[in-house]
Amino acid sequence: MKFIVIFALLLVSLLASSGAIKPKKSLTVLTRNAPTTYYYGADDKPRGFEYDMVKAFASDRGYDVNFTVKPSIKEVLEALSYGEADFAAAGLTNTPKRQRFFLMGPDYYDVQEQVICGYKKNPKSTQDLLQYKIEIIRNSSYADTMKKIRGGLPSLSWKEHEGFTTEHIFERINQKKVECTVADSHIVSINRRYYPRMNVAFAVSEKESLAWMLPKSNKSIALQKEIQHWFKTFKKSKKFTTLKDTYFAHVEIFDYVDIRTYHERIKSRLPKYLKIFQAAGKKYDIDWRLLAAQAYQESHWNPNAKSPTGVRGMMMLTLPTAKQMGIKNRLDPKQSIEGGAKYMARQIKYAPKNVKGKIDRVKFALAGYNIGRGHIYDAIKLGKNLGRNPYIWVNMKKILPLLSEREHFKELRYGYARGHEPVHYVIRINNYFDILQQYYDK
Numbered sequence: 543m544k545f546i547v548i549f550a551l552l553l554v555s556l557l558a559s560s561g562a563i564k565p566k567k568s569l570t571v572l573t574r575n576a577p578t579t580y581y582y583g584a585d586d587k588p589r590g591f592e593y594d595m596v597k598a599f600a601s602d603r604g605y606d607v608n609f610t611v612k613p614s615i616k617e618v619l620e621a622l623s624y625g626e627a628d629f630a631a632a633g634l635t636n637t638p639k640r641q642r643f644f645l646m647g648p649d650y651y652d653v654q655e656q657v658i659c660g661y662k663k664n665p666k667s668t669q670d671l672l673q674y675k676i677e678i679i680r681n682s683s684y685a686d687t688m689k690k691i692r693g694g695l696p697s698l699s700w701k702e703h704e705g706f707t708t709e710h711i712f713e714r715i716n717q718k719k720v721e722c723t724v725a726d727s728h729i730v731s732i733n734r735r736y737y738p739r740m741n742v743a744f745a746v747s748e749k750e751s752l753a754w755m756l757p758k759s760n761k762s763i764a765l766q767k768e769i770q771h772w773f774k775t776f777k778k779s780k781k782f783t784t785l786k787d788t789y790f791a792h793v794e795i796f797d798y799v800d801i802r803t804y805h806e807r808i809k810s811r812l813p814k815y816l817k818i819f820q821a822a823g824k825k826y827d828i829d830w831r832l833l834a835a836q837a838y839q840e841s842h843w844n845p846n847a848k849s850p851t852g853v854r855g856m857m858m859l860t861l862p863t864a865k866q867m868g869i870k871n872r873l874d875p876k877q878s879i880e881g882g883a884k885y886m887a888r889q890i891k892y893a894p895k896n897v898k899g900k901i902d903r904v905k906f907a908l909a910g911y912n913i914g915r916g917h918i919y920d921a922i923k924l925g926k927n928l929g930r931n932p933y934i935w936v937n938m939k940k941i942l943p944l945l946s947e948r949e950h951f952k953e954l955r956y957g958y959a960r961g962h963e964p965v966h967y968v969i970r971i972n973n974y975f976d977i978l979q980q981y982y983d984k
């Protein structure tokens with residue numbers, strides 16, 4: 543047996559050296575935690591427009607790929623300039639300044655820099671910006687744009703944040719800590735659902751293109767050509783069209799709860815599904831009104847609801863979750879409600895054991911349903927590090943938003959997350975639940 547193993551190893555070595563078997567190539571790719579680039583979804587798996595494109599390239603060209611996540615654009619570019627990776631895929635705009643220092647891959651998505659404001663009346667021109675408190679990301683293309691504008695408006699001022707993400711500044715706008723920022727249009731489109739009071743004031747740049755970037759070295763030229771050759775075919779493929787649609791085509795602005803519409807739908811839509819909710823609630827020992835409230839948050843009680851990201855039906859289940867729950871047709875309201883109730887019961891059962899009390903366990907379960915249990919356990923770890931008890935919801939709802947802040951998420955396993963989203967998710971469902979109790983005692 544030992545002789546056979548040695549012979550087999552020698553044979554593989556000879557074949558590889560002769561070219562009959564080619565060793566697997568590997569790539570190191572720089573990216574950053576953001577919803578348009580690389581993040582962990584509710585299923586605790588990495589995803590993102592940039593991530594999926596890199597994986598497509600690696601798969602097509604026979605590479606193993608390793609991602610190195612940096613917290614900011616500045617650190618991505620610094621690491622790339624030091625040759626720490628083969629290329630960067632981090633939502634980087636192809637600017638003349640960057641062309642001086644890096645090799646560029648093909649342009650793959652057009653964006654435009656926009657002035658984004660909240661609450662206060664929108665500025666209508668760059669001249670109006672003199673009256674606004676503005677914050678942007680340091681060492682970004684936005685900073686370069688603002689410096690150009692200041693060429694004609696010497697008194698224009700703004701604050702630059704080291705290591706911040708654009709989403710972090712959006713949150714500051716939402717909290718009324720700052721009035722305006724500058725951001726790329728695709729990032730704005732993705733996030734307006736989550737920060738509904740953000741408004742697009744006006745564009746401050748011509749259309750620019752996103753591109754992968756490579757170190758400026760002779761070694762990188764061959765890879766640059768390979769990427770360019772691959773993309774000529776890929777950009778015409780259905781896979782590329784699907785990727786764009788998944789992340790950008792169906793983005794809608796989130797509106798605050800329209801209570802009037804909700805009351806109307808309690809009367810017009812809910813009766814069709816009432817018995818299904820009641821049966822599922824009884825079967826899984828969950829208040830059926832909570833399930834109905836959650837379903838309204840997920841789909842507005844639309845059994846045919848679909849999302850390009852793969853979630854469907856009344857309870858907006860992913861395909862893997864539906865399969866785990868034994869659901870064959872997610873668009874069948876009975877099956878969807880059954881699957882959602884079963885999954886919710888599992889979330890409650892497997893909520894952290896140190897979470898006490900049914901009310902808190904339900905809130906933790908709802909948050910896990912929304913953002914994924916991986917991020918919940920990250921938040922627990924963070925809470926402990928901050929000296930807060932993370933097993934009570936009153937603390938957790940303050941800890942979760944910290945997952946969007948670089949100083950906190952950089953050390954966590956699952957990295958960046960829109961931590962405010964599960965908090966708002968729980969609040970909205972509880973509001974819907976409270977209203978339903980006015981209509982139904984039990």
